[in-house]
Every structure is written in C-alpha cells, then in structure tokens.
Amino acid sequence: MSTAAVLTAKDFANELDIRWCPGCGDYSILKQVQTVLPQIGASIENTVFVSGIGCSSRFPYYMNTYGLHTIHGRATAVASGLKASRPDLDVWIISGDGDSMSIGAGHTIHLLRRNLNVNMLVFNNQIYGLTKGQYSPTSEENKVTKSSPMGSIDHPFNPAALALGADASFVARSMDRDPKHLQEMLKRAYNHKGTSFLEIYQNCNIFNDGAFEIFTEKSSKKMQTLFVEQGKPLIFGENNELGIKLDGFKPVVVNLNEGHSIDELWIHDEKDLSKASILVRMFDNPMLEGDHLPRPFGVFYVNERPTYESAFHNQIASAKGKKAELDALIAGKETWTVA
Amino acid sequence: MSATIEKLSEVVIKFAGDSGDGMQLTGGQFTNAAALYGNDLATFPDYPAEIRAPQGTIPGVSGFQLHFSSNEVYTPGDYCDVLVAMNAAALKANLKNLKKGGIIIANTDGYDTKNLRLANYPDGVNPLEDGSLDGYKVYKIDVTRLTRESLAEVAGLGMKEKDRSKNMFVLGFLYWMYNRNMDFTINFLNEKFGKKPDILEANLRVLKAGYNYGDTTETFMNRYDVPKAKVEAGTYRSIMGNQAVAIGFVAAAQQANLPLFLASYPITPATDILHDLSKYKNFGVETMQCEDEIASICAAIGASYGGHLAITTSSGPGIALKGEAMGLAVMMELPLVVVNIQRGGPSTGLPTKTEQADLLQAIYGRNGECPMIVISCSTPSDCFDVAIEASRLSLEHMTPVMLLSDGYIANGAEPWKFPKAADLPTINVKFKTGLEEGEEKYLPYKRNEKLARAWVLPGTPDMQHRLGGLEKDFLTGAVSYDAENHERMVKVRQAKVDNVADYIPAQKIEVGAEKGKVLVLGWGSTYGSIKSTVLELIAEGHSVSHAHVRYMNPLPKNLGDLIKQFDHVLIPEINNGQFIKIVRDKFLVDAKGYNKIQGTPISKTELKSFIIENYFSK
Numbered sequence: 001m002s003t004a005a006v007l008t009a010k011d012f013a014n015e016l017d018i019r020w021c022p023g024c025g026d027y028s029i030l031k032q033v034q035t036v037l038p039q040i041g042a043s044i045e046n047t048v049f050v051s052g053i054g055c056s057s058r059f060p061y062y063m064n065t066y067g068l069h070t071i072h073g074r075a076t077a078v079a080s081g082l083k084a085s086r087p088d089l090d091v092w093i094i095s096g097d098g099d100s101m102s103i104g105a106g107h108t109i110h111l112l113r114r115n116l117n118v119n120m121l122v123f124n125n126q127i128y129g130l131t132k133g134q135y136s137p138t139s140e141e142n143k144v145t146k147s148s149p150m151g152s153i154d155h156p157f158n159p160a161a162l163a164l165g166a167d168a169s170f171v172a173r174s175m176d177r178d179p180k181h182l183q184e185m186l187k188r189a190y191n192h193k194g195t196s197f198l199e200i201y202q203n204c205n206i207f208n209d210g211a212f213e214i215f216t217e218k219s220s221k222k223m224q225t226l227f228v229e230q231g232k233p234l235i236f237g238e239n240n241e242l243g244i245k246l247d248g249f250k251p252v253v254v255n256l257n258e259g260h261s262i263d264e265l266w267i268h269d270e271k272d273l274s275k276a277s278i279l280v281r282m283f284d285n286p287m288l289e290g291d292h293l294p295r296p297f298g299v300f301y302v303n304e305r306p307t308y309e310s311a312f313h314n315q316i317a318s319a320k321g322k323k324a325e326l327d328a329l330i331a332g333k334e335t336w337t338v339a
Numbered sequence: 340m341s342a343t344i345e346k347l348s349e350v351v352i353k354f355a356g357d358s359g360d361g362m363q364l365t366g367g368q369f370t371n372a373a374a375l376y377g378n379d380l381a382t383f384p385d386y387p388a389e390i391r392a393p394q395g396t397i398p399g400v401s402g403f404q405l406h407f408s409s410n411e412v413y414t415p416g417d418y419c420d421v422l423v424a425m426n427a428a429a430l431k432a433n434l435k436n437l438k439k440g441g442i443i444i445a446n447t448d449g450y451d452t453k454n455l456r457l458a459n460y461p462d463g464v465n466p467l468e469d470g471s472l473d474g475y476k477v478y479k480i481d482v483t484r485l486t487r488e489s490l491a492e493v494a495g496l497g498m499k500e501k502d503r504s505k506n507m508f509v510l511g512f513l514y515w516m517y518n519r520n521m522d523f524t525i526n527f528l529n530e531k532f533g534k535k536p537d538i539l540e541a542n543l544r545v546l547k548a549g550y551n552y553g554d555t556t557e558t559f560m561n562r563y564d565v566p567k568a569k570v571e572a573g574t575y576r577s578i579m580g581n582q583a584v585a586i587g588f589v590a591a592a593q594q595a596n597l598p599l600f601l602a603s604y605p606i607t608p609a610t611d612i613l614h615d616l617s618k619y620k621n622f623g624v625e626t627m628q629c630e631d632e633i634a635s636i637c638a639a640i641g642a643s644y645g646g647h648l649a650i651t652t653s654s655g656p657g658i659a660l661k662g663e664a665m666g667l668a669v670m671m672e673l674p675l676v677v678v679n680i681q682r683g684g685p686s687t688g689l690p691t692k693t694e695q696a697d698l699l700q701a702i703y704g705r706n707g708e709c710p711m712i713v714i715s716c717s718t719p720s721d722c723f724d725v726a727i728e729a730s731r732l733s734l735e736h737m738t739p740v741m742l743l744s745d746g747y748i749a750n751g752a753e754p755w756k757f758p759k760a761a762d763l764p765t766i767n768v769k770f771k772t773g774l775e776e777g778e779e780k781y782l783p784y785k786r787n788e789k790l791a792r793a794w795v796l797p798g799t800p801d802m803q804h805r806l807g808g809l810e811k812d813f814l815t816g817a818v819s820y821d822a823e824n825h826e827r828m829v830k831v832r833q834a835k836v837d838n839v840a841d842y843i844p845a846q847k848i849e850v851g852a853e854k855g856k857v858l859v860l861g862w863g864s865t866y867g868s869i870k871s872t873v874l875e876l877i878a879e880g881h882s883v884s885h886a887h888v889r890y891m892n893p894l895p896k897n898l899g900d901l902i903k904q905f906d907h908v909l910i911p912e913i914n915n916g917q918f919i920k921i922v923r924d925k926f927l928v929d930a931k932g933y934n935k936i937q938g939t940p941i942s943k944t945e946l947k948s949f950i951i952e953n954y955f956s957k
C-alpha cells in the first residue's frame with residue numbers, strides 16, 4: 001500500500017476537464033469531497049466512487065481514485081457487491097434524485113436496510129438535468145417542465161424520510177451552498193459504520209435554478225432553515241430568537257423573546273428514532289403562504305448496528321471451520337465403484 | 340410363490356402420485372439402489388407447477404421417471420414400461436406415455452369416487468373397472484389398507500402418520516419385482532429417522548410388507564432382472580445438472596485461485612444453484628441473495644471489479660432483466676458468468692417445463708453491438724465441465740460469458756464418473772499490480788494477444804482508473820465520443836469474442852462417420868435423445884452421424900467444414916428454430932429443423948421416425 005505521505009485535496013483530483021455546466025452545484029460538492037478526503041485520512045487507492053447515470057454520476061471521472069460509472073439506478077447494487085466482497089475498500093456512492101429515488105429506488109431501500117458500510121451521497125436537484133429538464137420524483141407538485149406543461153401531478157418523495165423508513169442507520173441533509181456544513185456532514189458520513197445516507201440539496205442552474213434559494217440565500221436562510229446539532233436545542237431565526245418545541249408529537253415554533261424559555265425547546269438527539277421521524281417529516285413547502293416549519297439540515301439519525309459485510313464474512317469464517325476438500329465436494333455423499 | 344424371473348435389458352418406470360405421496364423420494368431410492376447395483380441410468384422429475392396444487396387433481400400430480408438398463412443410457416426414456424399410479428389423476432396424466440402392454444401398479448384407494456371426480460372422470464366411470472385398461476397389465480393393490488394393516492401393532496402413530504409411509508409399500512413391492520436388495524433404503528431410513536424410532540419402525544415395516552406382498556401373493560407371476568451394465572470401471576456418483584453447475588463453479592474458483600461470489604434472485608428452475616452454493620461457505624463461497632435480478636447481476640459486477648470469480652444465476656425472465664448490466668460488463672471488459680437455466684417462455688411462460696428458446700437472446704439479446712461468449716451444457720454431468728469452461732473463458736479473456744442449461748438437465752440426474760480435483764484444468768489469472776518495464780503509463784484498455792485488457796484491482800497503488808458504460812477510448816479507456824474510435828471499439832469487442840475460437844477445442848463428431856448422408860446437429864439438452872436415436876439408426880445400417888455443439892458463440896472454427904461433409908443437416912431443438920438460424924446464416928447451408936415446443940424433451944421415437952421418413956424412406 002502507498003506511503004502515508006500527507007495528502008491534499010489536489011491528490012484526489014485529476015486533470016480531466018470537468019463537464020458540468022458553469023455554475024452547477026456539483027462543483028461545490030466535488031470540491032468539498034476532495035477537501036475532506038485527505039482530512040479524514042482516506043487513501044487514494046483504497047477509495048472507490050461508484051455512480052449511476054445522471055449529471056451527478058459523472059463525479060467518479062473527476063476523482064483520482066478508483067471509480068465506476070455504472071448504469072442508471074444501479075450504483076447502489078454494484079457498490080453492494082463490491083463492498084460485500086471487498087470490505088477493505090472505502091466505497092462512496094454518488095447518485096442523484098432520479099438515479100436513487102426513481103429508477104433505482106428499489107435498490108436504495110435495500111442498501112439501507114442491509115447496512116453496508118458505504119457512503120451514499122444523493123445530489124438532489126429536483127429535476128432531470130441530463131435529459132434536459134423533466135420533473136423528478138423529488139420535484140414539488142404542479143411543477144411545469146417539458147414533460148409536464150400543465151404542471152406535474154406526481155406527489156414527491158422526501159428522500160430523508162424515505163431513507164429513515166427503510167431503516168437507514170445514518171440519515172443527514174446538507175446543501176451545496178454551505179461548504180462548511182457540507183464538509184462536516186461528509187466527515188460524519190464517512191465516520192459512521194454502516195450505510196450513511198446524505199441528501200445534498202444541489203442547484204441545477206440550467207433547468208431548476210433557485211430550487212433551494214430560499215434555504216441558501218442570506219436573506220431567507222436564517223428564517224427558513226434549521227441546523228440541528230447533537231444535544232443542542234432546535235433554534236433558528238434572524239437572531240436565533242425562534243425555537244421548536246414539541247407539543248405532544250407536533251413540532252411548534254415558539255419565540256424566545258415572547259415568554260418562551262430555551263428549556264422548553266426540543267433538544268436534538270440523533271439516536272432517538274421517534275424524534276428523527278418527526279424531524280425528517282418537517283417538510284413544509286416554504287413557498288406556501290402562512291406559517292410553516294423551517295427545513296432541517298444536519299444529522300437526523302444515527303444508529304450503530306452490524307454491517308452486512310461483517311455478518312457476511314463472519315458466516316464464512318465460522319463455516320471455514322468445517323472441512324473443505326474439493327474432492328469430497330465433487331464426490332458428494334454417496335458413491336459406488338464399478339470394477 | 341416362486342415367480343419366474345425374466346431377464347430384461349432395460350426398463351423405464353414412472354412413479355406418479357399426488358404431491359404428498361412421496362413419489363420423488365420413492366423414485367430416488369429405487370434409482371440409487373439401481374446405480375449401486377451397477378445399472379446405467381437416467382432420471383427426470385416432473386413437478387407440479389403450483390406449490391400447493393389441489394390434492395387429487397391432474398395439476399397436482401408429481402412424477403419421477405427412471406430409465407435403468409444393462410446397456411448405456413442417454414435419456415430418461417420416452418415411454419415407460421411400468422407406471423406407478425397412486426391415484427386416478429396420476430393415471431390419467433401419464434397413461435399416454437405408457438407402452439402398450441405395459442404394467443400399471445394402481446393404489447385402489449386412490450380411485451374412489453372422490454379421486455375419480457377430481458381427476459375429471461365422468462360420473463360412474465372407473466378406469467380400473469371398465470375394461471379401458473385391457474391392453475395393459477394392471478396390478479390393483481389397496482396400498483392404503485395394506486399399509487395400515489402392516490402397522491396395526493405399531494402404537495404411538497396416528498392414521499395420518501401411518502398413511503404417510505405407503506410409498507414404502509410400493510417401493511418394497513418394486514424391489515421384489517426387480518429382484519433388488521433393500522439394504523440401500525434400509526440404511527437410508529435408519530439415517531433419516533434414527534431419532535424418531537416410531538416413524539423408522541413404521542417405514543421399515545411397510546417397506547418389508549411391500550416386498551413380502553410380492554413374495555406371497557399368487558397374483559404376480561413375473562419378476563424381472565435387469566443385469567448390470569458394462570459401464571467403465573471407476574467410482575461414480577449420481578449428479579443433477581444444477582448440482583453440477585454449483586460444484587463446477589467452486590472447482591473453477593479453486594483452479595483460478597480466486598474467491599467465488601454468487602449474487603442471485605430465486606427463480607425456477609435455477610434456484611437450486613443458489614441453495615447449493617450457499618451451503619459451501621466452508622469453501623469461502625460468498626453468496627448474496629439480492630432484492631431482484633438486476634441487483635444480482637450488478638452486485639456480481641461489483642465483486643468482479645473487486646477481483647472475484649463472479650457469477651449470477653437465473654432463467655429467461657431474469658436474464659431479460661439483466662440485459663443492460665450484461666452490456667455494462669461487456670463495456671467494462673470484466674469477467675462475469677451469467678447462468679441461464681432455460682425454461683418455457685415467453686414472459687413467465689412454463690416455469691417448470693424445459694425449453695431451449697433463449698439461445699438467440701443469449702447471443703443477440705442486448706442493446707447495441709454487444710457480443711458475449713455463449714456455451715451450453717448437454718447432460719447433467721456435463722454442467723460441471725461447462726461451469727469450469729465458462730469461468731476459464733471469462734477470466735482468461737476478460738469478458739462476460741453466458742452459460743446455457745435448461746430445466747431438463749438441471750433437474751435430471753445421471754451417474755457420473757467424477758474427476759479428481761488434481762486432474763482439473765488450471766485457469767490462469769494474473770492481476771496487473773504495476774507498470775511493466777518500458778511501460779510509461781497505465782493504459783486500462785491496452786490489450787494482450789487475446790485482446791483482453793489487464794485486470795487491476797482497486798486497492799492497487801498508483802493504478803487508479805475509472806471504468807464505465809460510456810464508450811471508451813481504445814487505449815486510455817477515457818470516455819470518448821469520437822466516431823472512428825467507436826467503430827474501432829465495436830470491432831475490437833467483437834474480435835475479442837471471435838478470437839475465443841482459437842482457444843476452444845475443434846468440433847467432434849459424437850457418433851457416426853465423418854462424412855455421409857445426414858448429420859444430426861444438436862446443442863444443449865437434446866444430446867441424449869439425438870445420440871440414442873443416431874446409434875439406433877447406425878445399427879440399422881443408415882448413414883447418419885451426430886455432432887453436438889457446446890460452444891455456441893463463437894462456434895468452433897471447423898464446424899462449417901464438418902457440416903459440409905454431409906448431404907443433409909438436421910437440427911433438432913426444443914424451440915421454434917433458433918440454432919438453425921445461426922447455422923444457416925454462418926454457413927449458408929440448407930439445414931432442416933425438427934422442432935418440438937411442448938415443454939418436454941424430444942423423444943427418440945419421434946426423432947427416429949422423422950429421420951427415417953425424411954431421409955431413408957425411399
């Protein structure tokens with residue numbers, strides 16, 4: 001294996017021309033990944049990026065690691081076979097909302113329930129970019145696109161809630177426009193032993209520009225987003241004056257300047273499945289008039305449970321105690337001899 | 340009391356009854372006893388399509404056919420000499436395959452009003468009573484009553500449990516009829532029910548009662564003897580096709596010094612390979628049951644990239660789903676063996692019936708110009724060799740291979756003079772771990788004399804590269820939309836598969852002269868029928884030869900010349916004419932087809948009369 005020389009982001013990049021549209025949110029994600037990998041001590045040759053099809057799935061080409069650009073929706077399945085058979089490798093799955101929530105949704109949920117120790121990054125831009133702009137399974141209702149001139153009639157998936165429903169052992173959300181937060185989430189995902197599901201809001205400035213503007217722009221970000229941190233109360237707002245408290249199972253917004261105390265607030269506990277279920281369900285459409293909850297970002301849920309590949313190889317290791325002679329296998333249990 | 344013993348050279352017995360009657364076990368026991376005795380044999384089970392088909396009905400009939408002989412045996416037999424019919428439905432479903440004058444052993448309890456009605460006999464009609472079976476020797480035995488009587492003194496067992504051993508009565512009776520020793524089954528029962536003494540006792544008693552029934556009943560005057568066959572000396576076992584595929588891959592992995600990885604989704608009739616390989620974890624075999632067919636081939640591709648002998652197993656409908664991923668493996672030029680245990684199609688088709696109708700799908704059924712090596716199995720034991728050969732070609736040529744078997748050989752069994760592990764072929768696999776002398780840069784798509792690119796495993800320092808489904812540059816493997824490069828890549832992928840013809844054996848004539856009037860050209864599971872037909876025709880003085888193709892794509896280099904030595908080429912297939920299209924296309928010969936698409940093997944009788952009628956009747 002290669003020397004333990006100190007690596008930098010550059011070591012993980014290669015000289016290939018990047019073909020994403022100028023201004024695409026993918027650039028930022030690529031940069032944060034390249035920045036984070038040396039910080040977490042990843043090795044170039046033991047890292048494999050596996051992608052499906054879509055704009056985001058070009059990602060492995062821009063990494064100086066091993067990589068597979070597979071077929072639409074199947075990165076999860078290819079990565080499962082790779083990680084199960086080669087637990088020594090660091091496997092990252094790069095997928096988009098179409099790839100992981102539509103054509104490959106079937107594999108996504110099975111990856112999550114099996115809990116292979118891989119990191120799955122879902123670049124959610126709520127649109128099909130590579131095919132030039134059709135609504136995706138995460139597009140909001142009534143979205144006007146080339147394939148939905150009268151507005152889409154499909155109800156969207158909420159990827160984080162879907163992942164939690166599929167028993168993911170790590171569920172988090174971040175955004176392309178907040179490098180610091182994204183880097184933090186990438187590190188958390190990498191350090192989690194099990195499948196880490198990280199949804200990243202990514203702007204497609206060509207076909208769905210500004211889809212997440214309300215969460216990313218300075219003018220609205222503070223009021224519309226809620227960054228959760230382990231052990232901390234849920235607080236947001238221009239001057240952190242707003243908080244979330246639980247009224248039974250119902251999250252409600254309270255103003256700390258209007259008689260509410262910080263002690264009433266919901267304290268984030270990423271190990272609490274029930275609370276995580278409420279958190280990922282905080283999915284109000286911010287464009288709607290009237291009161292609504294902010295959109296949460298951060299690590300919603302973490303649960304350490306055995307990984308698929310460890311159970312897979314434990315079984316083999318324990319079976320290996322039994323004799324394994326090829327001649328005996330070929331002969332089977334009953335033989336007879338003809339003189 | 341002392342029945343005369345008549346010598347026979349061969350016998351075909353069909354054991355048929357309701358799914359719950361234990362006919363598979365009965366047939367299997369008689370088979371093993373015959374094998375131990377020294378007969379040559381072949382068997383074929385015939386299961387109901389539904390897991391819980393209604394009792395007593397024709398769809399619920401389960402059968403097991405055994406052909407045992409003092410000569411060489413190539414098929415489970417077209418028509419049976421003896422039909423064991425445990426109920427009216429079993430009789431109705433199988434009578435058409437009983438030889439005229441054949442023996443029917445009927446369990447009269449299975450012919451009461453209810454069973455007759457369930458088998459759709461008109462009211463008041465009982466075939467055992469109405470003279471319709473006059474052309475056969477009918478032995479009516481009230482097996483249920485005799486079983487109960489022989490267990491009258493056994494306490495501790497309910498009526499249901501007692502009745503469950505009635506198949507042992509039939510087995511004992513057949514052992515008497517064919518003058519066989521019961522030790523094999525006695526040992527088997529001791530092992531199986533050693534911990535349940537009541538059940539063991541009941542089965543042993545009933546088995547012996549069946550035997551003694553033959554001995555003491557005046558009704559049955561005839562016993563038969565089928566002497567040992569002159570089979571090659573050596574040690575044998577009985578093998579089914581799917582078992583052979585499974586152990587073949589374990590052997591291949593060992594010969595290639597690679598770990599074996601199977602990803603699969605259950606599908607009839609391929610599932611037993613998944614079952615078997617899942618039992619071989621002590622050999623380091625990695626098996627992953629995936630969420631669907633697509634996931635399983637994709638997981639196998641992942642494992643192949645990681646350096647395993649990777650396989651995925653399925654049948655027609657699953658193969659259709661795997662198509663896109665096969666294209667990915669072709670494009671990434673990674674080894675992978677895709678196993679197709681063919682069944683009746685299209686769509687869900689006839690899951691439990693056999694067919695050879697996926698050949699064109701195997702060779703051509705993917706998008707784009709997407710060549711794959713395709714090889715086929717001809718008999719249950721041949722599956723072992725073919726699994727090793729498929730692995731060898733895939734690993735040494737760095738390209739996916741499709742292995743074709745079918746339901747008939749998957750579940751059929753034959754004696755197998757199995758090889759020693761030390762005598763198996765070696766498979767040469769070498770991972771590239773760094774640059775060689777004079778090499779400046781790693782070029783992922785640089786090829787060797789086989790046109791195979793080098794296999795570099797992730798984890799290898801300084802050899803990082805990216806593979807994918809987009810068109811590749813001829814040398815660097817980088818994404819390339821260049822027009823000329825694409826044409827060059829299409830041609831090189833084709834040439835790589837075509838060149839495999841230099842690394843496979845020449846086509847042989849199986850039986851008959853190298854030149855003559857008719858060549859019967861087969862592939863896959865028609866082997867036994869064709870061979871036994873041609874042997875008979877040759878014995879009768881006709882100019883007929885048989886050649887059987889294993890390598891379907893590419894074809895052996897000499898096949899064209901071999902074909903041209905004959906006036907006529909006949910291609911029997913269990914499909915609507917698929918290999919014939921390829922032969923006509925490649926060699927421009929006016930081949931004729933003999934096609935049967937009834938979910939069953941082609942019979943010797945029909946093939947023989949077709950050949951005589953068409954080529955030798957003037």
Ligand code: SF4
Nearest residue numbers: 021024055129204205
């Ligand atoms: S189409 Fe959208 S998602 Fe795709 S590269 Fe361009 S901006 Fe990015």
